[in-house]
Amino acid sequence: MQPSKQPSHSEPYGLIEEKVATLTLPNADEVIVACDADSLIDRIAADLVVHALECVRQFGDFHLALSGGSTPEPLYRRLMYDPNYRMLPWRRTHLWIVDERRVPFDDPESNFGMIRELLVIHADIPPEQVHPIPVMNARPDQEYENDLREHLEWREKGQDRLDFVLLGLGSDGHTASLFPFSEAIDEEDHLVRINEGGQTPEGGRVTMTYPLINAARFVAVFAYGEKKAEAIARVAQGTENKQQLPIAGVRPIGGKLHWYLDEDAAARVLWNSETEPPVPE
Ligand code: 6PG
Numbered sequence: 290m291q292p293s294k295q296p297s298h299s300e301p302y303g304l305i306e307e308k309v310a311t312l313t314l315p316n317a318d319e320v321i322v323a324c325d326a327d328s329l330i331d332r333i334a335a336d337l338v339v340h341a342l343e344c345v346r347q348f349g350d351f352h353l354a355l356s357g358g359s360t361p362e363p364l365y366r367r368l369m370y371d372p373n374y375r376m377l378p379w380r381r382t383h384l385w386i387v388d389e390r391r392v393p394f395d396d397p398e399s400n401f402g403m404i405r406e407l408l409v410i411h412a413d414i415p416p417e418q419v420h421p422i423p424v425m426n427a428r429p430d431q432e433y434e435n436d437l438r439e440h441l442e443w444r445e446k447g448q449d450r451l452d453f454v455l456l457g458l459g460s461d462g463h464t465a466s467l468f469p470f471s472e473a474i475d476e477e478d479h480l481v482r483i484n485e486g487g488q489t490p491e492g493g494r495v496t497m498t499y500p501l502i503n504a505a506r507f508v509a510v511f512a513y514g515e516k517k518a519e520a521i522a523r524v525a526q527g528t529e530n531k532q533q534l535p536i537a538g539v540r541p542i543g544g545k546l547h548w549y550l551d552e553d554a555a556a557r558v559l560w561n562s563e564t565e566p567p568v569p570e
Pocket of ligand 1: 356357358359360361388389400456457458459460463464465466
C-alpha cells in the first residue's frame with residue numbers, strides 16, 4: 290500500500306483520514322500510523338480525552354501515567370493550548386510518572402520537572418492529585434508503590450489499576466526505565482523499582498514495572514521520527530524477548546495496547562508491507 294500524504298481536516302479533530310496505514314505489531318490491539326508527528330499528536334490527544342471522559346463517567350476519576358523524554362513534549366503542549374483538548378477532565382485526574390531519573394525536579398533531566406512546566410502548572414489539576422516520584426528519598430520505589438496502592442484501592446476490585454499509561458520507546462528498545470538486560474525486567478511482584486541502564490545518572494532511575502504497566506486499562510506507545518524505525522522493525526519481527534527488547538514485554542493483560550507512530554518511525558515496516566505482511570502469521 291502506498292500511504293497517502295494528503296490528510297483531510299473534514300473529520301472531527303481532522304483525524305480519521307490522517308491514519309494513513311494499518312499495520313499489525315505483536316501484542317498490539319491497534320497500530321495507528323499517521324502521516325506526520327503533528328497529525329499523530331492530534332490522534333493521541335483525542336484518544337486520551339475520550340479515555341479520560343469515559344473513566345470519569347465510570348469511576349469518578351482518571352489515573353493517568355505519563356512518560357518523560359523528548360517525544361511527548363509537543364503532546365503536552367498541545368493538550369494545554371489546543372481548545373479541542375482542554376476538555377480533558379484535569380480536576381478528576383490523578384497524574385502519575387512512569388519513570389524518573391534520581392535528580393531534583395528542577396534539574397533539566399527531571400521528567401516531572403518537564404511535565405510540571407508544560408502541563409501541571411497550566412492544567413486545572415488539584416495539587417494533591419499530582420504524584421511525582423520522590424526520587425531524592427532513600428526508597429522512592431517503596432514510597433511510590435504505596436502511594437499508588439493507596440490511591441487505586443478506592444476503586445472496586447478489578448478496576449484498581451492505571452487507566453492510561455503513555456510510554457515512549459528508546460532506539461535500543463527500552464521503554465520506561467526498563468533497559469535491555471537490566472534487573473527490573475524480571476520483576477514480577479513490585480509495581481515500582483529502582484533500576485540502572487541507559488545514560489543513568491548516579492543513584493539509578495525509578496521506574497514502573499511490567500506488573501503495573503501490563504495491568505493498565507490502556508497503554509499507548511508513542512513514537513515518531515526515523516530514529517525509532519529500527520526499534521520498530523525489531524518489534525515487528527517479533528523474535529526478541531523482553532530482556533533483549535524491553536518494549537516486547539508490554540502486553541496488557543486485561544487492557545488494550547495501541548501504538549501511535551508516524552510514517553518515519555514505521556518506515557521499515559511500511560516498506561515490508563508492500564511485499565509481505567510485517568508480522569508473519
Ligand atoms: C525517559 C523515558 C524513556 C523515554 C525513551 C524515549 O527518557 O524519561 O524513560 O523511556 O520514553 O527513552 O525517549 P525520547 O522520547 O527522548 O526519544
